[in-house]
Amino acid sequence: MEHLRPVAGAPSPDDGASGPDLADLLRRSGRGDEAAFAALYDASAARVYGLAVRVVRDPAQAEEVTQESFLEIWRTAGRFDPARGSALSWLLTITHRKAVDRVRSAEASSRRETTYEQRNQPVAHDATAEAAEASMEARRVRGALANLTEVQREAVSLAYLGGYTHTEVATMLDLPVGTAKTRIRDGMIRLRDALGVGS
Template identity: 75%
Template sequence: MSVDPIRNDSSGVPRSAGAPEAPDLGELLRASGRGDEAAFARLYDATSSRIFGLALRVVRDPAQTEEVCQEAFLEIWRTSARYDPAKGSALAWMFTLVHRKAVDRVRSAEASTRRDTTYHSKNQPVEHDTTAEAVQASFEARRVRTALDTLTSVQREALELAYFGGYTHTEVASMLDLPVGTAKTRIRDGLIRLRDAMGVGA
């Protein structure tokens, strides 16, 4: 199917005449959800480098990052029909899925390492309550997820890139096609709203 060209970039500024127009990722996702393989190929071409960059920041190992990206794009193809533009941009939806895959890979690697060192760990004295720490970490993670739900979609998108992806303000601005000042404002406002939602400093 044909995809309508975008007249403005995501910051609302018209593109100059002759400049290549960025594809509408949301439309490509929806078309992929209808089984359009050509649309999915365009989606892959438009996002693969950024997807790889995000996964690499989490996984660190290039070979494993490639595997994570393959798994992520397969999942994106399978679940693209579930994308809801009302809950955020297509790129943020994809980044969330990729980040989850990358974190799962890191956790799997860490679990394997723990299994390899179980014997030695059992023979070392326990200096702290690891169970209590795990419960506290789980509680904090739930608080953060709940607080993130209070952000606007644009705040959450920018904050997830900066917080989960570890990108700089300049990198976030480039990935979201925004002026650096706008990206900084979204991240700052998101952090303020996140802090208020979590009751930090109250």
């Protein structure tokens, strides 16, 4: 995908009120309509690439993630359900998952390369306890995220996992900024309650 080098986070030229109906393009792509898929790609590739590059932090890796994401989108377009969220958020959810998988894969590879050195170094008891505690905390956070509504989880994930501002989240989800802020705030309140953290 050598031709695809949009500016990270840059809006697609087709964004805006007169832009294409992504949900309709997804439905048609799900029926094997290649022209609809090409239009979907043109309308959303900049956003997909922008999210990928923010997560993986490497333009070449982000291009590969973008390509993998669109392959997945083509294969699974028939599963898109507009009742569960916007077409753009569905595309970005697939992209985020692919990008995170790429980061985890790179981290696993790096860990394998340093395994020998780590085996030959004593591990302090405190470091082991810290790692165990961090792992348990991560499980608690994942469990708490699962208790959010779909729209809250979507907004919180983009803001805190994707690193987007409230304004960027609002743009990505086609929402007014106030609505995006409310979803993020309500989601964070529910997370705090689920984790037993004080306000």
